[in-house]
Amino acid sequence: MFAVIGVHLKLSTLNIILPVGISFYTFQTLSYTIDVYRDKLKPTNDLIAFASFVTFFPQLVAGPIERATNLLPQFYQKRTFSFEFAKSGVQLIVWGLFKKIVIADSCAVYVDYIFSEYETQNSLTLVLGAIYFAFQIYGDFSGYTDIAIGTGRLLGFKLLPNFKTPYFSRNIAEFWRRWHISLTTWFKDYIYIPLGGSRGNKGLQLRNVFVIFLISGFWHGANWTYLFWGGLNAIYFIPSMLLNKNRKYTDKIEFSGLSVLKMIITFIITCFAWIFFRANSLSIAFGYIKRIIDFNIANPIKYLSIDRYNVEMIPLIILFLVFEYTGVNKETPLLGKYSYLKTVSIVLLIMILGVFSDQKDFIYFQF
Structure with a gap:
């Protein structure tokens, strides 16, 4: 396209500018689509409310990653000062x-x-x-x-x-219930549980844990350091899962x-x-x-x-x-x-x- 107007670009030198907050609102809109597909949420006919949900400025660029089931209905409600x-x-x-x-x-x-x-x-x-x-x-x-x-x-x-x-x-399982909750629960609801979660044999459970943590690492960036960080946390998590203690410490x-x-x-x-x-x-x-x-x-x-x-x-x-x-x-x-x-x-x-x-x-x- 640039060549048509006489500008020649090389992919190796082309700086691609990504939209602000793309990784966060991508997950938000995915949750909307999946929840509608699962009949957990009725599709909205209000384009303004949907656009406001996707681009809600306080949390647009760094979260928390909102769910349509939580935030979208709030745009329909009348808000009074408290x-x-x-x-x-x-x-x-x-x-x-x-x-x-x-x-x-x-x-x-x-x-x-x-x-x-x-x-x-x-x-x-x-x-x-x-x-x-x-x-x-x-x-x-x-x-x-x-x-x-x-x-x-x-x-x-x-x-x-x-x-x-x-x-x-x-323990590390409790850590991940308390750290970046909106992301970890998103992975749990839309990837981990559909993969089988904690059901099935130990081999499948191990696979699911590694998939989740490696995806979490990859979400942060296409760098081996993030993948290694995700894999290391999976290794931390596995003993709790094998000993059925990953749901321990869910209280205060x-x-x-x-x-x-x-x-x-x-x-x-x-x-x-x-x-x-x-x-x-x-x-x-x-x-x-x-x-x-x-x-x-x-x-x-x-x-x-x-x-x-x-x-x-x-x-x-x-x-x-x-x-x-x-x-x-x-x-x-x-x-x-x-x-x-x-x-x-x-x-x-x-x-x-x-x-x-x-x-x-x-x-x-x-x-």
């Missing part, structure tokens, strides 16, 4: 901003430096880099969805939850000595998997891990050479975990007792610490 509903929306936005600006963007300063210079770092620094990335991606992604859900509430819409304190999970989180130990173990293996997610290639990921295993502890505080947030970063993460702890089994830590005091405190932290963080794009904008 102070309590709007207040919860504002609190979600504030909490989301704290996660993104104060936690995620602050961790990014270290993560970018450590992963780019991993060959010169000691083991402790590399372990911290993996931990920082765990909090970066959680703060970044869940922060966005909190802002999106909160913004939706200001407009009178109730969006699906997407994160429920996943780093307090007691409770803290005890054994539960805390399980949380720590789950967090450690999750951080290990995140190394592959963050690395630009498998060779870098394995090189990063090899440097950790070498147990080089020379100059153990080298990571403090980064100009900002030196020793303050670890207490900041601990503070974040304390807030998360107070919000366990709640929609957000800012709800409940002393909600106004906690909200004001978070706003002050955003104003004080947020101005020192580097402004970073949301990680999931690339997916």
